[in-house]
Amino acid sequence: MKGGVFYGKGIRELKDEEPDLYTLAESLSNVCYDGQVLDYKTQKLIAIGIEASKSDARAIKQQMISTMQELGATKEEIMDVLRVVLITSGMPAFNKAVKILNSI
Amino acid sequence: MKGGVFYGKGIRELKDEEPDLYTLAESLSNVCYDGQVLDYKTQKLIAIGIEASKSDARAIKQQMISTMQELGATKEEIMDVLRVVLITSGMPAFNKAVKILNSI
Amino acid sequence: MKGGVFYGKGIRELKDEEPDLYTLAESLSNVCYDGQVLDYKTQKLIAIGIEASKSDARAIKQQMISTMQELGATKEEIMDVLRVVLITSGMPAFNKAVKILNSI
Amino acid sequence: MKGGVFYGKGIRELKDEEPDLYTLAESLSNVCYDGQVLDYKTQKLIAIGIEASKSDARAIKQQMISTMQELGATKEEIMDVLRVVLITSGMPAFNKAVKILNSI
Amino acid sequence: MKGGVFYGKGIRELKDEEPDLYTLAESLSNVCYDGQVLDYKTQKLIAIGIEASKSDARAIKQQMISTMQELGATKEEIMDVLRVVLITSGMPAFNKAVKILNSI
Amino acid sequence: MKGGVFYGKGIRELKDEEPDLYTLAESLSNVCYDGQVLDYKTQKLIAIGIEASKSDARAIKQQMISTMQELGATKEEIMDVLRVVLITSGMPAFNKAVKILNSI
Numbered sequence: 001m002k003g004g005v006f007y008g009k010g011i012r013e014l015k016d017e018e019p020d021l022y023t024l025a026e027s028l029s030n031v032c033y034d035g036q037v038l039d040y041k042t043q044k045l046i047a048i049g050i051e052a053s054k055s056d057a058r059a060i061k062q063q064m065i066s067t068m069q070e071l072g073a074t075k076e077e078i079m080d081v082l083r084v085v086l087i088t089s090g091m092p093a094f095n096k097a098v099k100i101l102n103s104i
Numbered sequence: 105m106k107g108g109v110f111y112g113k114g115i116r117e118l119k120d121e122e123p124d125l126y127t128l129a130e131s132l133s134n135v136c137y138d139g140q141v142l143d144y145k146t147q148k149l150i151a152i153g154i155e156a157s158k159s160d161a162r163a164i165k166q167q168m169i170s171t172m173q174e175l176g177a178t179k180e181e182i183m184d185v186l187r188v189v190l191i192t193s194g195m196p197a198f199n200k201a202v203k204i205l206n207s208i
Numbered sequence: 209m210k211g212g213v214f215y216g217k218g219i220r221e222l223k224d225e226e227p228d229l230y231t232l233a234e235s236l237s238n239v240c241y242d243g244q245v246l247d248y249k250t251q252k253l254i255a256i257g258i259e260a261s262k263s264d265a266r267a268i269k270q271q272m273i274s275t276m277q278e279l280g281a282t283k284e285e286i287m288d289v290l291r292v293v294l295i296t297s298g299m300p301a302f303n304k305a306v307k308i309l310n311s312i
Numbered sequence: 313m314k315g316g317v318f319y320g321k322g323i324r325e326l327k328d329e330e331p332d333l334y335t336l337a338e339s340l341s342n343v344c345y346d347g348q349v350l351d352y353k354t355q356k357l358i359a360i361g362i363e364a365s366k367s368d369a370r371a372i373k374q375q376m377i378s379t380m381q382e383l384g385a386t387k388e389e390i391m392d393v394l395r396v397v398l399i400t401s402g403m404p405a406f407n408k409a410v411k412i413l414n415s416i
Numbered sequence: 417m418k419g420g421v422f423y424g425k426g427i428r429e430l431k432d433e434e435p436d437l438y439t440l441a442e443s444l445s446n447v448c449y450d451g452q453v454l455d456y457k458t459q460k461l462i463a464i465g466i467e468a469s470k471s472d473a474r475a476i477k478q479q480m481i482s483t484m485q486e487l488g489a490t491k492e493e494i495m496d497v498l499r500v501v502l503i504t505s506g507m508p509a510f511n512k513a514v515k516i517l518n519s520i
Numbered sequence: 521m522k523g524g525v526f527y528g529k530g531i532r533e534l535k536d537e538e539p540d541l542y543t544l545a546e547s548l549s550n551v552c553y554d555g556q557v558l559d560y561k562t563q564k565l566i567a568i569g570i571e572a573s574k575s576d577a578r579a580i581k582q583q584m585i586s587t588m589q590e591l592g593a594t595k596e597e598i599m600d601v602l603r604v605v606l607i608t609s610g611m612p613a614f615n616k617a618v619k620i621l622n623s624i
Contacts, residue, residue: 008299008300008303008307009303009307010302010303010304010305010306010307010308010310011299011302011303011306013306013307013310014306018287020343020346021291021294021343023343024294024339024340024343024344025299027336027339028190028191028299028336028340029191029299031187031332031333031335031336032187032188032190032191032336033187033188033191034187034332035184035187036180036183036184037178037180037181037184038149038181038184038185042146042149042184043184043185043187043188045142045146045150046149046150046153046185046188047153047188047191047192049150049151049153049154050153050154050157050188050189050192050193051192051300053154053157053158054157054263054300055470055472055475056263056300056301056304058304059263059300059303059304074141076140076141077141077142079140079434080139080140080141080142080146080147081142081147081150083135083136083137083138083139083147083437084136084137084147084150084151084154085154086132086136086437086440086610087132087133087136087137087151087610087611088151088154088155088610088611088612089154089609089610090606090607090608090609090610090613091424091427091441091444091445091607091608092424092467092470092472092475092608093472093610094426094427095424095425095426095427095475096424096426096472096474096475097426098426098427098429098430099424099425099426099429100426102426102429112611112612112615112616112619113615113619114614114615114616114617114618114619114620114622115611115614115615115618117618117619117622118618122599124447124450125447125603125606127447128443128444128447128448128606129611131440131443132440132444132611133611135436135437135439135440136440138436155612158575158612159366159368159371160575160612160613160616162616163575163612163615163616183330187333190298190333190336191298191299192298192299192300193297193298194294194295194296194297194298194301195295195296195320195323195337195340195341196296196320196363196366196368196371197298197368198322198323199320199321199322199323199371200320200322200368200370200371201322202322202323202325202326203320203321203322203325204322206322206325216507216508216511216512216515217511217515218510218511218512218513218514218515218516218518219507219510219511219514221514221515221518222514226495228551228554229499229502229551231551232502232547232548232551232552233507235544235547236398236399236507236544236548237399237507239395239540239541239543239544240395240396240398240399240544241395241396241399242395242540243392243395244388244391244392245386245388245389245392246357246389246392246393250354250357250392251392251393251395251396253350253354253358254357254358254361254393254396255361255396255399255400257358257359257361257362258361258362258365258396258397258400258401259400259508261362261365261366262365262471262508264471264508264509264512266512267471267508267511267512282349284348284349285349285350287348288347288348288349288350288354288355289350289355289358291343291344291345291346291347291355292344292345292355292358292359292362293362294340294344295340295341295344295345295359296359296362296363297362367574367576367579391538395541398506398541398544399506399507400506400507400508401505401506402502402503402504402505402506402509403503403504403528403531403545403548403549404504404528404571404574404576404579405506405576406530406531407528407529407530407531407579408528408530408576408578408579409530410530410531410533410534411528411529411530411533412530414530414533444606444607445607447603448603448604448606448607449603449604449607450603451600451603452596452599452600453594453596453597453600454565454597454600454601458562458565458600459600459601459603459604461558461562461566462565462566462569462601462604463569463604463607463608465566465567465569465570466569466570466573466604466605466608466609467608469570469573469574470573490557492556492557493557493558495556496555496556496557496558496562496563497558497563497566499551499552499553499554499555499563500552500553500563500566500567500570501570502548502552503548503549503552503553503567504567504570504571505570
């Protein structure tokens with residue numbers, strides 16, 4: 001999300017009950033994804049790489065889907081991100097992320 | 105490294121004593137950083153994001169230096185990577201990576 | 209658990225087959241949660257923060273439920289723990305834990 | 313920090329060069345450490361637990377020092393936090409944090 | 417797998433679409449599990465310990481099943497691996513892995 | 521350590537000030553490293569693999585030294601452990617551990 005709707009259900013649920021945290025989440029998203037020289041899509045691909053390295057299935061899937069839907073990232077681009085996951089974080093994290101990518 | 109010299113001292117030291125592992129490290133580097141659609145520099149920026157999320161000081165510094173020296177990445181590009189680290193991995197990991205970037 | 213029943217199914221299953229490990233798990237729980245100055249509830253809130261930072265869904269849920277049921281921790285107290293998770297560990301870990309908290 | 317000076321050198325260095333990120337870091341600190349029911353000191357103790365679980369020496373030390381200096385946390389309170397680190401994250405993380413605490 | 421079929425579905429799916437990555441995965445498996453002095457089973461037990469420390473349920477289960485089926489590892493041997501997980505990585509990771517082991 | 525002296529300075533320092541934690545650390549060490557079927561040396565090699573995957577330099581070095589000194593583990597055996605680290609956890613963790621091993 002950046003100027004849109006949060007993909008994370010937990011964050012969306014904060015809107016009414018914890019408005020200060022919701023506003024902070026919006027600031028985080030707006031400032032962090034407002035690269036000075038890198039474009040938004042490249043930053044989102046970096047986020048996919050980081051999430052895949054952490055092996056958190058749901059977060060990986062959300063990052064992949066939002067980057068494909070919002071920004072037109074292709075499966076080939078994401079697979080190139082996962083190549084970096086393989087060398088930096090090992091085969092189980094890579095295997096998991098490939099399986100998630102293929103399931104989308 | 106890709107078709108060059110490994111920045112990691114541990115890997116370089118394998119060349120004589122464990123040649124099968126050294127050859128494997130070369131294959132890993134050559135295949136993983138041979139993106140089909142993303143260029144090498146974008147992949148190295150992703151690697152910086154992943155290493156920064158893991159808070160391993162030496163690996164962060166090596167990735168940053170090799171990406172700046174080999175591929176002309178600028179401090180501004182790397183700071184945009186670290187913006188993604190802030191939102192995905194929190195302030196201590198971000199703080200550490202910013203400090204390393206500023207020290208280079 | 210402290211002087212009670214383990215919430216973790218894996219630990220409970222050790223009781224008959226690996227009694228030395230079960231006894232060790234009891235000692236771990238009894239000694240670690242026997243703070244000299246902090247009370248048990250504060251220590252359990254710290255455990256929730258640590259588990260949430262690791263993004264392990266089942267462990268997060270178990271820690272939250274046991275702290276709410278055994279010690280009367282409120283949703284508001286746990287949300288304050290998760291605020292610390294947001295700043296120290298980033299938005300995906302925070303989002304996941306908020307969703308789990310809201311589902312209880 | 314909350315309404316004060318950041319202990320993290322990386323963050324402080326952003327003030328002039330990346331003012332949007334510096335302002336975001338201030339918001340993160342102000343909102344996350346503004347618990348609705350838990351007090352600031354309890355939240356900082358939780359942050360120590362989370363950092364200790366991640367085994368990042370410098371971040372652990374900074375959290376410990378700032379909590380002791382700003383909020384008068386005692387060594388005994390922090391040791392009770394580390395008890396939770398032992399049970400949730402194992403002996404190497406615990407050993408490292410105890411050594412850091414003893415060195416302060 | 418070593419000279420066999422990959423247990424990871426993600427890797428298997430690469431065979432047709434990303435043959436360079438599939439070949440790399442085979443090299444990784446063949447070289448890394450070709451210990452000079454430790455036998456394959458000991459190395460697989462080490463892999464179980466590492467995966468259990470990371471708390472990734474599916475990867476833990478795959479490593480356990482492949483080590484039991486391919487190499488005749490017993491439940492007792494794997495429990496001895498998990499003892500090391502308890503001391504090095506804490507009770508939640510241990511609890512999770514014990515539960516997975518008991519479910520096989 | 522098992523029936524000996526702790527290599528971790530943090531643990532040793534607890535002996536006088538926090539005797540309940542020191543006794544617990546002894547129990548952890550005695551029970552976890554008392555494998556029913558695997559011998560102590562194999563368990564220590566597993567601990568090296570787990571520590572290397574976490575990239576904590578000091579803990580890696582301590583585990584390596586204690587396993588070599590107490591149990592006569594060879595550099596070749598530890599390198600076979602690190603092969604498993606490469607496939608499960610990626611090249612930066614592997615590189616770091618190899619460098620530490622070579623420095624001993």
